[in-house]
Amino acid sequence: MGKPAAEAHASQKGAGNQPKTARGEATRKAILTAAERVIGEKGYNDASIGHITSEAGVAQGTFYIYFTTKEQVFSELVLEMGRLVRHTIAEATQDIGNRLEAEEAGLRAFLEFVQAHPDLYRIVQEALFVDPAAYEEYYRTFADGYRSGLVAAEAAGQISKGDTETRAWALMGIARALGEQLVVFKSEKPISDLVASAYDLIANGIKP
């Protein structure tokens, strides 16, 4: 029984060892940031621990002080993206009483976030292949929130009646597609134009 069984019941989520000093804190954050950039750019498999630690300016072994596994940093990044995106959208829409307007504001906030964090965006997409559970949780959580918003709006008569679940997925699909336009296809189109067009489609459809 030599081991203190420190990490017996994970102090935080599935996080590796948590730092206990300011120095450790900084180092962990440096690694996490480097991982975001490197994995986002090269993809999970081509991003080696060596790349990450050298980008972070620490030795290779240091990685394993704070993370148990390469996959674990990845998962943590997916979680982080989830928290950040939900927070960003919630904040952007909290004062808006009308759902259609909220839809527009939320989409804009999402696209701005994605443009500012392209690496995180890609990481979430890659999660489908690296950490399917994290991927599913990300989208399920998101969709649940989305759906309940739609249900409320429907009840309040702010939107027409319809299959809220499918609508939620479809609307998320639109947001994703436009986000991909920015991050993957490097579209030059201004976000406001994307939002305006998408909003018109969402509100009115394309029937003449």
Place this chain on the structure above:
Amino acid sequence: MGKPAAEAHASQKGAGNQPKTARGEATRKAILTAAERVIGEKGYNDASIGHITSEAGVAQGTFYIYFTTKEQVFSELVLEMGRLVRHTIAEATQDIGNRLEAEEAGLRAFLEFVQAHPDLYRIVQEALFVDPAAYEEYYRTFADGYRSGLVAAEAAGQISKGDTETRAWALMGIARALGEQLVVFKSEKPISDLVASAYDLIANGIKP
């Protein structure tokens, strides 16, 4: 100059060595099919050449008679998916004069295809990380076709005016999201329901 410089100017697309006998033809197809299943299920990185060849019932070295690289089979599968999907949708919509109806029929055809070929669907998604060029070509080609259809419909007064490019991306985003529902999230919802809800959204929007 011992080498016949056989593959000097690729006989077919970027395809590896093409078989020259019936036996070879069959073997190549067996490997391709196995690759589709194995890569679709395990993902690119966990799918080893050994897995693929054993699933195909051939020796490991046989793989390299028909493909130059692991990445190359993958690319070929992405191309195949592109051809098949375009063909499927074109066929399902060719006799439909009205764009809105075509939209509905096309979406249905796409979802049915995706449900029948979940492995190919996943492979295309993973292409963003394994072979970005193939991924981009897949979606660019698709979007171009989509967009020109919308332009024609707009001119014919079958749909309202709007930013065709963004609309094309958004509509593809809806299709993708629903496809993912089927393949990734294993939704039980019947395709007709998905199509009906999505069609209503696309045609009329959600404004009350």
Place this chain on the structure above:
DNA sequence: CTGAAACATGAATCAGTATTCATGTTTGAG
């Protein structure tokens, strides 16, 4: 029939890289 081209085999090669570890260095509570 027949032999050169095709095809098939599977063991060996070879490189990359995640993870571990023995050894220092730094920090901060007391």
Place this chain on the structure above:
DNA sequence: CTCAAACATGAATACTGATTCATGTTTCAG
């Protein structure tokens, strides 16, 4: 100050898996 806990190092380990190759076997045009 002081020393035990934290933190950091980077070389060594260990393993996986793509690709090659020397050696047979099969096909089919002539």
